[in-house]
Amino acid sequence: MTPRLLPLLLLLLAGPPAARPTPPTCYSRMLSLSREITGDFRSLQATEPAEPCVRYLPRLYLDIHNYCVLAKLRDFVASPQCWRVAQVDALRDKVRKLYTIMNSFCRRDLVFLSDDCNALEYPIPVTTVLPGHQS
8 A cells, every 4th residue: 555545545434524513693692692591590599599689689581582681681780689699690791791792793683573571570481282192
């Protein structure tokens, strides 16, 4: 075997190159960060009973398609409760990041479908109906 064929043979044995995932879009980044923040807030409420201030934080159910979400994000960042709780500080940083992304970088990519502020306070619970089990 000639030395020139060895690299070609190794390349063929390695198989096809792995497909590169597409980079996240502004919209997908906003959506994933809002879901992450909502989940982090729920786990914070469940795991921080020792910190009474957590009970008084503004609710963080986020729907990036609701125009009121911008005010909700501002209220959370500005709330004076829990300034020295590490988990709340980390959550505040994520909220600030989402607000900046929504208000600056991705402003043109976002479409608001509603302006129902009450829906962000009392979200409709999502129910899952299994196929074939309709009531």
